[in-house]
Amino acid sequence: MVNSFVWTDEEAKYLKAVLKWQDPAGDDKRRSRLSQFPKPTPAPTADITQEKAIVGEFRILVIGAKGVGKTSILTRFGRDTFDGDGTPDPFYERGCRHPVDIDGQLYMIDALEMPSKHLSSNPMLEQALNITEAAVLVYDVTDEHSLKLAKGIAEFVKDTFYAPTGAGSNSGREYGLVLVGNKSDAEDDDFDRAVSWSEGSKAAAAASFKSSSAAGPGPGGCQFIEVSARTGENVNSIFPTIGREVLRLKRLNQQRREEMERVLMMRRLQQRQGSTSATTTLSSGGVVKKRGGGLWKTLTNPFMKRQAEQGAY
Numbered sequence: 017m018v019n020s021f022v023w024t025d026e027e028a029k030y031l032k033a034v035l036k037w038q039d040p041a042g043d044d045k046r047r048s049r050l051s052q053f054p055k056p057t058p059a060p061t062a063d064i065t066q067e068k069a070i071v072g073e074f075r076i077l078v079i080g081a082k083g084v085g086k087t088s089i090l091t092r093f094g095r096d097t098f099d100g101d102g103t104p105d106p107f108y109e110r111g112c113r114h115p116v117d118i119d120g121q122l123y124m125i126d127a128l129e130m131p132s133k134h135l136s137s138n139p140m141l142e143q144a145l146n147i148t149e150a151a152v153l154v155y156d157v158t159d160e161h162s163l164k165l166a167k168g169i170a171e172f173v174k175d176t177f178y179a180p181t182g183a184g185s186n187s188g189r190e191y192g193l194v195l196v197g198n199k200s201d202a203e204d205d206d207f208d209r210a211v212s213w214s215e216g217s218k219a220a221a222a223a224s225f226k227s228s229s230a231a232g233p234g235p236g237g238c239q240f241i242e243v244s245a246r247t248g249e250n251v252n253s254i255f256p257t258i259g260r261e262v263l264r265l266k267r268l269n270q271q272r273r274e275e276m277e278r279v280l281m282m283r284r285l286q287q288r289q290g291s292t293s294a295t296t297t298l299s300s301g302g303v304v305k306k307r308g309g310g311l312w313k314t315l316t317n318p319f320m321k322r323q324a325e326q327g328a329y
């Protein structure tokens with residue numbers, strides 16, 4: 017199985033903690049609401065899972081201000097339905113597991129919805145980031161404050177994974193983001209749009225990460241999609257988009273690790289030879305020179321050069 021993940025003890029501990037997000041009163045309320053609903057029918061893509069093997073799994077956080085449509089998006093994604101009376105399917109209230117096809121390969125999406133009441137708690141948010149690989153940041157195009165909140169969350173993610181010092185507990189880990197403007201059907205209804213497509217797109221561009229730490233992961237983009245859980249428009253692109261981004265980040269980090277290992281190997285080799293003027297060409301085209309007893313790096317690969325300048329080797 018490619019790119020499959022197994023819960024470690026540490027992750028299981030986090031997951032259990034996250035499942036405690038729902039307070040007991042809320043649980044009771046949810047249980048009684050659940051009992052009013054018929055047992056959910058299997059997700060519509062059940063057939064494709066029989067034909068194709070699932071090759072990996074992504075743990076995705078679905079997060080955003082209250083009422084932006086997180087549960088409605090998951091309900092549309094998992095069951096292809098929408099409950100317009102303001103009571104979306106409670107089955108999806110805490111997240112869902114549903115397969116998606118990404119470029120011909122089947123992946124399981126394990127989506128976890130973060131209750132908006134916990135957004136003000138940084139430890140909760142950090143915990144949620146710890147147990148996931150990417151986040152779907154949802155805002156409501158009829159509510160500009162929800163975009164502000166999504167921007168704030170993006171900043172928090174940036175600080176958590178891309179701190180300039182590289183000293184944060186999470187730095188060095190890749191993390192994907194997609195900004196989703198929900199309720200794009202607003203114009204067709206009585207709602208007034210408060211956030212234009214270009215404002216959303218600009219916010220996503222600003223939320224893209226640049227790696228500023230030698231120990232940090234490679235740069236990550238923040239994609240942008242406008243969707244409507246009500247009509248279903250674009251909802252099915254959200255998870256393949258974020259899945260592709262996670263795969264891209266993983267490949268990038270793998271390449272980076274391989275380059276660093278190669279350079280370290282060259283360095284060890286040179287130290288062993290005790291040479292003071294050795295010049296070695298890396299297979300990637302980079303060059304490492306030893307000068308005056310100290311290691312001087314002139315690397316033609318710009319990423320490796322930046323890493324070397326920051327003293328990574």
Ligand SMILES: Nc1nc2c(ncn2[C@@H]2O[C@H](COP(=O)(O)OP(=O)(O)OP(=O)(O)O)[C@@H](O)[C@H]2O)c(=O)[nH]1
Nearest residue numbers: 082083084085086087088100102132199244245246
């Ligand atoms: N017009 C329109 N209304 C939507 C859409 N998505 C959700 N809604 C409505 O927005 C309200 C909130 O939807 P939810 O899915 O409960 O939002 P949520 O983010 O899960 O809410 P909390 O869990 O309370 O934070 C409901 O009345 C939905 O019917 C959409 O795409 N278009």
